[in-house]
Amino acid sequence: MILRTRFTKVGYLKYLSHLDMVRLFTRTFSKAGIPIKFSEGFNPHPKFSIGNPLPLGTESMAEYMDVELAERMNPETFIERMNNALPEGIQIIGCKTVERRASLTSIIAWSHYEIRFVSEKLDEDIYFEGALTRWNRLSQVNITKKKKKGKKKVERQLDIKPLIGNITYKGKDSEGFHVLSALLKSGESGNLKPIELVEAMERELELSIDLDMVMIKRLDVFADEDGEIKELA
Known part of the structure; x- marks a missing residue:
């Protein structure tokens, strides 16, 4: 299943780069016990994508991320687990299931x-x-x-x-x-x-x-x- 999530990026975390955001979420999925799906091959990586990264120093109430899970999970459970493991400035404020479709970058x-x-x-x-x-x-x-x-x-x-x-x-x-x-x-x-x-x-x-x-x-x-x-x- 795929979850489309909306999250904030405020406070001092507005200076976090896109690469640092990817690393943060990768660690958080593991810490929060999220059954995220991994790619196949020699170097598997978690299957998620963040749409349209912001310039450093810009706050946001509308960052979006698609997360592909290996098993079904209630969106409310996902939000609760993730927010307990994420820093205060980055919090999930919306989540829903979506069908497989075009990438966030092509939609926004x-x-x-x-x-x-x-x-x-x-x-x-x-x-x-x-x-x-x-x-x-x-x-x-x-x-x-x-x-x-x-x-x-x-x-x-x-x-x-x-x-x-x-x-x-x-x-x-x-x-x-x-x-x-x-x-x-x-x-x-x-x-x-x-x-x-x-x-x-x-x-x-x-x-x-x-x-x-x-x-x-x-x-x-x-x-x-x-x-x-x-x-x-």
Whole structure:
């Protein structure tokens, strides 16, 4: 059977790399007594996959993992055993059985983020709302993407506007941070990192954002079925 799980990655564990996450879950399956299925061959490994890893330093309430088990297990039992063995910042918050299907990486197409930042210039909500209106009127916003090709790094210009579903300004929070809600492409059909969006907005709108103080949290992820954004099945 296959269990699709949703888990958090918050606190200091937001700095855990994808490889470290794989190692953590591999140890946790054993510690929690999870009957995980192993691959065949000379070097067998547990059969699980984590979808769309985040950049280091990004918190998340919506990490997903598919786990293939060698025997049936109640999802509630899986959650309880895993959470008793996992550190506080990484906890399973959802679990359900799914049929064998395409990989998580191929299914996830959009990510919903909360972006918090400070600015010397933005003391009033109306200022940023006006800036966001100017942003929405831009027909094209290019950023420079670097890609390694052999031993060389190749630069290319990428228009990020098609990678943005929507951006909403939510005002200031209780700590004085300005808050953006952003739906961004996040998958094989395109990917825009939240910090790339913030850097582009700073460049285009001159908002005096302190880029060292930007705080990002992924709130949810979605699939894209024939142009329609849907929750993961």
